[in-house]
Amino acid sequence: MAFYDTLKLEKGMYTAGKGFTRTLEELDPSANYEGTPLAGLDAYQRQLKRFxxxxxxxxxxxxxxxxQTSDSAALFPEYVSRAVRQGIERADLLPGIVATVTKINSMDYRTITSDPLPQDKELLPVAEGAEIPRTVVKTQENLVRLHKRGRMLVASYEALRFQKLDLFTVTLRQIGAYIARAQLDDAVNVLLDGDGNDNPAPATDVTGALSYQNMVSLWSALQPYELNTILASTPAVEDILNLKEFQDSAAGLDFQGTGRLATPLGAKLLHVPSLSGSRLIGLDKNCALEMVQAGDVLTDSDKLIDRQLERASISVIAGFAKIFAGACRAVSYTGE
Incomplete structure (x- = not known):
């Protein structure tokens, strides 16, 4: 069994199809370090300690x-990927609206769907000898549209070599935040317009200002699904927070003290600045949206290892698909 301070690190670990850290873990399992000072570190972190x-x-x-060495240089692309991933996770609202994440190893993916009729959702008693009602699960007609989101790192090694890694990490995390916001826009577009399989969100147009009755109507219209998440544009967030029905003292103190938004009708309110106009989307996050990822954070590992930072790309490939079309509804209002 290879020990962490004798491993030979090379570029090929990034092209093995498993990812750098997973390849390291197979060569140097973390389970071997239980009860030692290195317990709690993964294989990559042990390599950082090694050098x-x-x-x-x-x-x-x-x-x-x-x-400092060719072996330690092989760690740099993984450092970049992890820093970008941290930025994505910090700015990511997707865990609040995505029911499941599917990871694939190709650019083609066709999801499944099941769209039972209202009477099929009631699960009425089945008489003796009668046929049990069926739930039909089938693949969607069209493929999930995958989008590549990323940034090109434009900097010379000479400009960065003396910069502290802590500062460089902040820059990489910001790239991750840009990617997270772009992916959120992709998810919102799929919720509103559908994923190409004729499944846009049912929309309600309201003339006038947003009212408490509109919120209750959204809650009831989503049945039998649960309204547990509301995505709102900037004007819509302001209008919801100004509804007198949601202006209780506890919610006010929580918002002023922590910045957490109110939970209208028990739903988590998420601010989506890119959502245009006076619009909000109500959904059941447990069954509305699927996220499809083609790989993890991708970097030009060869260029990064060889210190060719002038044109090194950092990207993520992902797309979204609706699971149950009825688990999402939109409301637009004029605000007048």
């Missing part, structure tokens, strides 16, 4: 520390 590379904190090392 004494500090990527965070006041004592973080300069970027050039990764390039």
């Amino acid at each position: 004494d590379i500090r990527v965070g904190g006041t004592g973080s090392d300069p970027v050039e520390k990764f390039f």
Whole structure:
């Protein structure tokens, strides 16, 4: 069994189809370190310790520390991927609206659907000898549209070599935040317009200002699904927070003290600045949307290892599909 400080690191670990960390884990399993000072670290973190590379904190090392040897240079693309992933996770609202995440190893994916009639959802008693009602599950007609979102890293090694990794991490996290916001826009577009399989969200147009009755109507119209998440544009968030029915003292203190938005009718309110106009979307996050990911955060590992940072790309490929079309409804109002 290979030990962490004797492993030979190379570029090929990024092209093995498993990912760098998973390849390391197979060569140097974390289970071997239980009860040792290295317990709690994954295989990549043990390699950082091996080369004494500090990527965070006041004592973080300069970027050039990764390039002290050819082995340590192989860790740099994984550092970039992890920093970008942290930025995605910090700015990511998708866990609040996605029911499941499907990871694929190709660019073609066709999801499944089941659209039972209202009477099929009631599960009425079945008489003796009678046929049990069926739930038909089938594949969608059209493929899920995958979008590549990312940034090109434009910088010379000479410009970055003496910069602290802690500062460089902040920049990479911001790239991740950009990607997260773009993916949220993709998800909202699928919720509103459908995923290409003739399944747009049913929409209600309201003339005038948003009222408490409109919120109750949204809650009742979503049945038998549960209204547990509301996506709202900036004007809609302001209008919801100004409804007197939601202006109780507890909600006000929570918003003023923590910044957490109110939970109208028990639903989690999420602010989506890119959502245009006075519009909100109500959904059941447990069964409305599927996220499809083709791989993880992708980097030009060869260029990063060879210090060719001038045109190194960082990208993510993902798409969204509706699971149950009826688990999402939209409301637009004039606000006048």
